[in-house]
Amino acid sequence: MRIAAEWITADHTQAVCTMLTQAGYRALFVGGCVRNAIIGAPVTDIDIATDARPEVVMELAKDAGLRPVPTGIEHGTITVIAGGIPHEVTTFRRDVETDGRRAVVAYATRVEDDARRRDFTMNALYADPSGAVLDPLGGLPDLMARRVRFIEDAAARIAEDYLRILRFFRFHAWYGDDAQGPDQNALSAIAEATDGLAQLSRERVGSEMGKLLSAPDPAPSVAAMRACGVLTRILPGADDRSLAPLVHLEQQAQVGPDWLARLASMTGPEAAGRLRLSRAEEIRLCLLRDGLGSGRNAGELGFRHGIEDARAILLLRAAVMSQPLAPESLEAAAEGAAAVFPLRAADLMPEFEGPALGRELERLKQRWILSGFRLTREELLDRG
Numbered sequence: 521m522r523i524a525a526e527w528i529t530a531d532h533t534q535a536v537c538t539m540l541t542q543a544g545y546r547a548l549f550v551g552g553c554v555r556n557a558i559i560g561a562p563v564t565d566i567d568i569a570t571d572a573r574p575e576v577v578m579e580l581a582k583d584a585g586l587r588p589v590p591t592g593i594e595h596g597t598i599t600v601i602a603g604g605i606p607h608e609v610t611t612f613r614r615d616v617e618t619d620g621r622r623a624v625v626a627y628a629t630r631v632e633d634d635a636r637r638r639d640f641t642m643n644a645l646y647a648d649p650s651g652a653v654l655d656p657l658g659g660l661p662d663l664m665a666r667r668v669r670f671i672e673d674a675a676a677r678i679a680e681d682y683l684r685i686l687r688f689f690r691f692h693a694w695y696g697d698d699a700q701g702p703d704q705n706a707l708s709a710i711a712e713a714t715d716g717l718a719q720l721s722r723e724r725v726g727s728e729m730g731k732l733l734s735a736p737d738p739a740p741s742v743a744a745m746r747a748c749g750v751l752t753r754i755l756p757g758a759d760d761r762s763l764a765p766l767v768h769l770e771q772q773a774q775v776g777p778d779w780l781a782r783l784a785s786m787t788g789p790e791a792a793g794r795l796r797l798s799r800a801e802e803i804r805l806c807l808l809r810d811g812l813g814s815g816r817n818a819g820e821l822g823f824r825h826g827i828e829d830a831r832a833i834l835l836l837r838a839a840v841m842s843q844p845l846a847p848e849s850l851e852a853a854a855e856g857a858a859a860v861f862p863l864r865a866a867d868l869m870p871e872f873e874g875p876a877l878g879r880e881l882e883r884l885k886q887r888w889i890l891s892g893f894r895l896t897r898e899e900l901l902d903r904g
Contacts, residue, residue: 521660523557523651532603533566537649539584539600540609545572548631548646548654555642555663558653559695567608569646571629574598577609596627613637615680632656639677639684640691641669666697674709682716686728686754689745693735702744711748718753725754726795733779739764742786755794758787766839773835773845781832784808785839804829812836818849820889822856830857855893861885862897 527533528549537547550569557563570577574590577598581588587601596611612634613625628634631654635644641659653660662669668691670677670684678684688710692702717725732738742760745751751758762785770777780801783791788809792802811821811833821830830853838845863884865877872880888895 521558521653523554523647523653525557525563525651527553527563527566528557528647528649528651530603530605532605533607534649535584535586535602536568536581536600536607536609539580539586540568540570540572540577541649543572543576543580545570545576546631547649549648550634550646551638551643554645554647554653555695557647558645558660558663565608566605567610569610569612569631569634571612572609573627574611577611595625636671637680638671639681639687641671642691642695644671663695665700666695667700667703668692668696668706669703670706670709674703674706675713678709678713678716682713682719683724683728685710685713685717685750686725686732689741689750690728690732690735692744693732693738693741696741698737698740702741707744707748710750714749714753717750722794722796726797729754729783729795730779733782734777736777737767738782739767755787755791758791760786762786762836762839765842766835769835769838769845773831773850775831775835778832780804781808781836784812784832785836808832808836812840818852819856819859819892822853823859823861823889823893824856827854827857856889859893861888862895863888863900867897867901 540547546569548569549567551567553563553566555561572580574593574596577600578588578590578593581598581600589599589601589606591597591599591608592610596613598609600607600609612628612631614628614633615625615637625637631646635646635656638644640662641657642663644655644657644659645663646654646656648654657671661667668688670688688702688706696702732741735741739760742751742763746758746760751760763782766782766785783795784805789802789806791797792805797805807825807829811825811829816824818830818834821833825833831850834849834853835845837843863881865881868877868880868884884900888900
């Protein structure tokens with residue numbers, strides 16, 4: 521098989537390959553760029569594996585007029601900037617020691633050794649500068665069958681880094697076949713290894729969950745997480761019963777994936793600490809959960825929170841209550857989001873000041889909302 525993709529033939533990419541091959545070293549595209557190119561998915565990062573040591577890559581890049589950046593030199597990675605595009609160039613490696621969170625690696629000379637330290641067979645695919653695919657561990661049939669499978673012994677791969685448990689479900693959500701379900705050998709190994717999740721930092725767990733919940737339909741993967749005890753380990757008390765209905769409603773409303781809304785369908789603000797969410801993410805999660813239980817109608821949601829959050833809350837309500845989403849509610853939310861309250865605080869002064877001013881302004885605002893945003897400034901100010 522040969523990959524035909526613009527990013528491979530681009531001058532800047534070939535320049536990085538040529539700087540290695542002309543010096544007698546190998547240059548092999550690896551991982552996500554190869555996997556995604558084969559299945560026609562977008563390629564955002566270009567990773568190149570080589571038998572050249574990082575210090576050699578640094579010198580070769582300088583000699584070629586390219587800009588090397590030692591972004592991960594301690595791990596064997598040099599970022600080579602060519603044509604303004606970053607190319608991650610990493611020396612072949614093999615694991616020497618692992619502790620479930622990170623690995624001590626040694627440089628290798630064989631692509632097979634480099635392949636064996638990776639997580640899934642579909643991520644151990646390589647391609648030479650011409651696009652010819654190399655498959656040292658049989659990952660191509662798995663990729664074409666949409667089968668996420670650990671390399672060789674699943675338990676051993678998991679023990680090297682317990683984050684691979686979450687990566688397995690994330691990759692199944694993005695690349696797996698829900699009809700055939702997750703790999704049973706992997707699920708068995710995961711069920712025996714859930715204690716290892718406690719070793720992971722909350723930032724790493726949160727990052728993986730965000731990526732998983734951003735998949736087109738993460739519900740089957742999350743259900744599998746629940747079935748083998750992973751979900752309750754990372755989000756105690758989480759209930760994913762509303763997730764599949766929410767995804768269905770999103771698709772009906774032609775709304776793109778909203779991973780925070782999906783998280784809000786399963787759990788509340790307590791997830792912010794467990795997943796080490798940013799402050800902005802925590803605020804939005806609380807807003808969505810509060811909106812889920814509030815009595816505000818669609819128009820008021822749109823006015824107070826904007827169309828995006830209003831729509832997310834309406835979808836959440838429908839999913840949790842197992843009801844269809846009324847199209848008119850989205851229209852009302854859009855109308856509310858576009859509405860402009862006709863009064864300012866100055867309109868009520870000096871009759872009202874201080875806290876009384878705020879209370880009166882909010883009272884009139886509520887009247888205006890209940891009128892369907894129809895009351896005019898004069899009508900709101902009329903004391904008759």
